[in-house]
Amino acid sequence: KAGVTQTPRYLIKTRGQQVTLSCSPISGHRSVSWYQQTPGQGLQFLFEYFSETQRNKGNFPGRFSGRQFSNSRSEMNVSTLELGDSALYLCASSFPAERENTGELFFGEGSRLTVL
Amino acid sequence: AQSVSQHNHHVILSEAASLELGCNYSYGGTVNLFWYVQYPGQHLQLLLKYFSGDPLVKGIKGFEAEFIKSKFSFNLRKPSVQWSDTAEYFCATRGGFNKFYFGSGTKLNVKP
Numbered sequence: 752k753a754g755v756t757q758t759p760r761y762l763i764k765t766r767g768q769q770v771t772l773s774c775s776p777i778s779g780h781r782s783v784s785w786y787q788q789t790p791g792q793g794l795q796f797l798f799e800y801f802s803e804t805q806r807n808k809g810n811f812p813g814r815f816s817g818r819q820f821s822n823s824r825s826e827m828n829v830s831t832l833e834l835g836d837s838a839l840y841l842c843a844s845s846f847p848a849e850r851e852n853t854g855e856l857f858f859g860e861g862s863r864l865t866v867l
Numbered sequence: 868a869q870s871v872s873q874h875n876h877h878v879i880l881s882e883a884a885s886l887e888l889g890c891n892y893s894y895g896g897t898v899n900l901f902w903y904v905q906y907p908g909q910h911l912q913l914l915l916k917y918f919s920g921d922p923l924v925k926g927i928k929g930f931e932a933e934f935i936k937s938k939f940s941f942n943l944r945k946p947s948v949q950w951s952d953t954a955e956y957f958c959a960t961r962g963g964f965n966k967f968y969f970g971s972g973t974k975l976n977v978k979p
Contacts, residue, residue, distance in 0.1 A: 754910075782965050791876075793957060794969040806964040841911065845965060855901070856967060858911040 776844030890958030
């Protein structure tokens with residue numbers, strides 16, 4: 752069974768540009784969530800999608816957005832990049848907690864964004 | 868709001884030493900607690916989880932954690948670490964709609 756796939760794995764952008772990251776969840780998983788990982792900060796929740804609907808959003812500015820498609824694939828977009836956006840962006844998929852009381856997240860390897 | 872604290876940011880141990888990593892959570896209601904591990908160059912993976920029942924939870928690779936409600940703690944333990952346990956460990960709790968709250972992580976360095 753294929754795991755969570757994220758593309759691209761690495762990318763370098765300059766301030767002011769925008770970036771789109773992609774995530775393909777494990778087959779059958781309909782919940783996709785995104786996290787930002789930075790050294791010393793751990794993982795910060797960005798948003799979660801289920802059936803193309805954003806159900807939850809973290810405390811990030813509006814420059815961070817996302818969407819989910821009917822096949823559960825998800826994208827996140829960051830506009831007007833700032834130096835502080837440099838991070839590892841992780842996507843995780845799972846069954847919705849309401850369906851199965853597991854709630855375990857399955858993570859991709861992440862997209863490492865460097866903003867110069 | 869829920870939160871998770873990990874007080875050990877960097878731990879260095881020799882092989883065969885015992886390990887205990889601290890984790891405290893803030894939420895006073897029903898909690899779902901997790902420990903994830905990130906080996907160098909690999910994706911985060913689940914070590915163990917607690918939802919209810921026996922407060923002593925056993926996970927993969929000989930790890931275990933104890934849920935102590937009165938102390939709001941969920942510490943991770945391993946009796947004898949190996950060099951291959953070198954990794955970063957994250958404690959987490961789950962809120963609504965799969966919103967997870969992660970601690971800042973503990974980097975474990977095991978010396979051979």
